[in-house]
Amino acid sequence: MAEFTRLQNCLALIRLRNPPVNAISTTVARGIKESLQKAITDDTVKAIVICGADGIFCAGADIREFKVHKTFDIQLGDIVDEIQRNKKPVVAAIQKLALGGGLELALGCHYRIAHAEAQVGFPEVTLGILPGARGTQLLPRLVGVPAALDLIISGRHISANEALKLGIIDKIVNSDPIEESIKFAQRISGQSSQELQMTSDMVADKSSALGPPKGYTSKATIEFFFYLTVPGLCCGM
Numbered sequence: 001m002a003e004f005t006r007l008q009n010c011l012a013l014i015r016l017r018n019p020p021v022n023a024i025s026t027t028v029a030r031g032i033k034e035s036l037q038k039a040i041t042d043d044t045v046k047a048i049v050i051c052g053a054d055g056i057f058c059a060g061a062d063i064r065e066f067k068v069h070k071t072f073d074i075q076l077g078d079i080v081d082e083i084q085r086n087k088k089p090v091v092a093a094i095q096k097l098a099l100g101g102g103l104e105l106a107l108g109c110h111y112r113i114a115h116a117e118a119q120v121g122f123p124e125v126t127l128g129i130l131p132g133a134r135g136t137q138l139l140p141r142l143v144g145v146p147a148a149l150d151l152i153i154s155g156r157h158i159s160a161n162e163a164l165k166l167g168i169i170d171k172i173v174n175s176d177p178i179e180e181s182i183k184f185a186q187r188i189s190g191q192s193s194q195e196l197q198m199t200s201d202m203v204a205d206k207s208s209a210l211g212p213p214k215g216y217t218s219k220a221t222i223e224f225f226f227y228l229t230v231p232g233l234c235c236g237m
């Protein structure tokens, strides 16, 4: 599930809770969607923080459900779009891990604050899939195509420090990233929705050279991806 808490100072906190790693199940995804809706429609909420319970942000899709469902009636990509469309700033507070869909959720947010010991990555390749919830668009926009391809194709986890250098994370803290994100959200909640919208639009415009937004994975990218990952196709392996 995802817990919604209305904090003091016009903030809302959305906390993912699905032990042991807060993986995104359909229940968690529904919880995030409903919580976001509450935060967005509440005029007294000026900024939103998303975090995970029990010291971990999120290890991605709940792989236990992959055995049960072939398709899902709720799409994580739609939730990421909703975060980006909304005019209130959203901060991801990353403890321990943000993997796969968890990293896509964080990339959808306007700011990411992580603990120094945290790790991020896209392990989808190890399951034979591609990041499908806007990760293939949002990551290259932040880090450029070569670095994004490297992370997506290798599936490796990187440290918060490397993620900071690449531009995936905005700030690293040694203290509690949730508390830091709340403080930060409070500071920026004064930003007018117009400023945020203008900034988002400008960034989207500037990065449009990287390809169309929203769930689009070009045929060339897919072909390149399979060339590199299917045994026997690459380098005569």
Ligand SMILES: CCCCCCC/C=C/C(=O)SCCNC(=O)CCNC(=O)[C@H](O)C(C)(C)COP(=O)(O)OP(=O)(O)OC[C@H]1O[C@@H](n2cnc3c(N)ncnc32)[C@H](O)[C@@H]1OP(=O)(O)O
Binding pocket: 020, 021, 023, 024, 025, 026, 029, 059, 060, 061, 062, 063, 064, 072, 074, 075, 076, 097, 099, 100, 101, 102, 123, 124, 127, 132, 133
């Ligand atoms: C609308 C709903 C669906 C949206 C989908 C959107 C598309 C997203 C796709 C993805 O996110 S694909 C990527 C999915 N994630 C992974 O592949 C991560 C797999 N897990 C790991 O790499 C490791 O387990 C870990 C998270 C790095 C932790 O490693 P560690 O060595 O510390 O512990 P483990 O013993 O491996 O695991 C502990 C415990 O956690 C369970 N677990 C781990 N990952 C998941 C997961 N993704 N879903 C469900 N459960 C997970 C693991 O089974 C262990 O459980 P127990 O055995 O202790 O019960």
